[in-house]
Amino acid sequence: MKKECSYCSNEFSEEWRSEWGENKEQHYKSIVCSNCGKKDCVRVAFYSSGDTHKPKNSSLESMLRKVRQ
Ligand SMILES: [Zn+2]
Numbered sequence: 001m002k003k004e005c006s007y008c009s010n011e012f013s014e015e016w017r018s019e020w021g022e023n024k025e026q027h028y029k030s031i032v033c034s035n036c037g038k039k040d041c042v043r044v045a046f047y048s049s050g051d052t053h054k055p056k057n058s059s060l061e062s063m064l065r066k067v068r069q
Contacts, residue, residue, distance in 0.1 A: 001029065002042070010035035018064075 003012055016029040019041065030041035044064075 005033040005036060005038070006040050007038045008033065008036040 001016065004010065005012065010033055012031055012033070014031050014034060016031050019028040019030050020026065021028060021043075027044050028041045029044055030039060032039050
């Protein structure tokens with residue numbers, strides 16, 4: 001996960017937020033830069049097993065956080 005804004009190279013101090021695309025297979029991380037106010041987002045891989053998606057899945061969030069650190 002990148003740590004700098006694409007627009008102004010500001011170093012992010014905010015947490016990345018999870019977002020879901022139109023296609024439920026698509027999962028994004030988005031962040032709003034505190035310096036220039038632009039929204040940056042990256043697509044992240046999400047491996048679906050066909051289970052019901054839970055966009056607010058906190059266990060997934062903590063898992064992703066663990067992977068990043
Ligand atoms: Zn910026």
